[in-house]
Amino acid sequence: QSALTQPPSASGSLGQSVTISCTGTDSDIPNYIYLSWYRQRPGEAPKLLIYELTKRPSGVPDRFSASKSGNTASLTVSGLQADDEGFYYCSTYGGRSNALFGGGTKVTV
Amino acid sequence: DVELLESGGGLVQPGDSLTLSCAASGFTVDHFAMNWVRQAPGKGLEWVSVIYSDDRFTFYADSVKGRFTVFRDKSKNTVHLQMNTVSIEDTAVYFCARDRARSATGWSFDAWGRGTLVTVSS
Numbered sequence: 001q002s003a004l005t006q007p008p009s010a011s012g013s014l015g016q017s018v019t020i021s022c023t024g025t026d027s028d029i030p031n032y033i034y035l036s037w038y039r040q041r042p043g044e045a046p047k048l049l050i051y052e053l054t055k056r057p058s059g060v061p062d063r064f065s066a067s068k069s070g071n072t073a074s075l076t077v078s079g080l081q082a083d084d085e086g087f088y089y090c091s092t093y094g095g096r097s098n099a100l101f102g103g104g105t106k107v108t109v
Numbered sequence: 110d111v112e113l114l115e116s117g118g119g120l121v122q123p124g125d126s127l128t129l130s131c132a133a134s135g136f137t138v139d140h141f142a143m144n145w146v147r148q149a150p151g152k153g154l155e156w157v158s159v160i161y162s163d164d165r166f167t168f169y170a171d172s173v174k175g176r177f178t179v180f181r182d183k184s185k186n187t188v189h190l191q192m193n194t195v196s197i198e199d200t201a202v203y204f205c206a207r208d209r210a211r212s213a214t215g216w217s218f219d220a221w222g223r224g225t226l227v228t229v230s231s
Contacts, residue, residue, distance in 0.1 A: 003155075034215060046146075098156060101153060104154070
């Protein structure tokens with residue numbers, strides 16, 4: 001199975017919004033709710049931002065929202081702040097007792 | 110606080126074996142599915158393996174199947190990844206990650222260690 005497809009980069013100004021797409025195949029993203037988003041800053045471990053398509057873990061602000069349409073998922077970061085910079089990864093259950101990650105999107109504010 | 114601490118990485122030669130460890134604190138590893146995720150230098154994340162809670166099942170990425178084995182040491186609250194017949198393509202930072210769903214597998218990882226670097230080179 002191939003990794004999920006994300007744009008390599010995205011950018012936005014302070015206070016504005018940025019949306020990141022994550023495209024899979026008919027075999028993964030459309031079939032499961034197990035879609036997650038992570039942010040990774042250089043030299044750090046990834047941090048879970050969204051799980052089960054739209055849910056936020058405790059402590060993640062509602063500026064982070066996500067959705068899905070067909071085989072494409074999206075993460076929107078609203079009210080961009082300087083510390084939103086980093087690499088964002090999507091992940092989904094691959095349907096074969098495995099997880100798939102996207103290639104990552106570098107977000108610049 | 111929930112913490113994961115990986116160890117065991119280092120420089121090895123192609124064909125060698127290596128065992129990574131992930132020591133957990135703040136929770137019991139036996140109650141959660143535990144995963145290994147790796148990141149090659151300058152690259153994205155790649156899921157490697159999972160061991161379900163209570164050791165019910167283990168699964169592997171195709172790229173490591175037959176060479177890597179994940180297992181749990183309940184007495185030490187630790188998860189291990191035994192890596193056999195390593196190749197240059199296995200060079201990466203290896204992260205240990207906890208599944209968010211207790212006693213289930215939700216395929217989302219809410220706790221991560223800082224990783225341990227494995228370098229395979231001749």
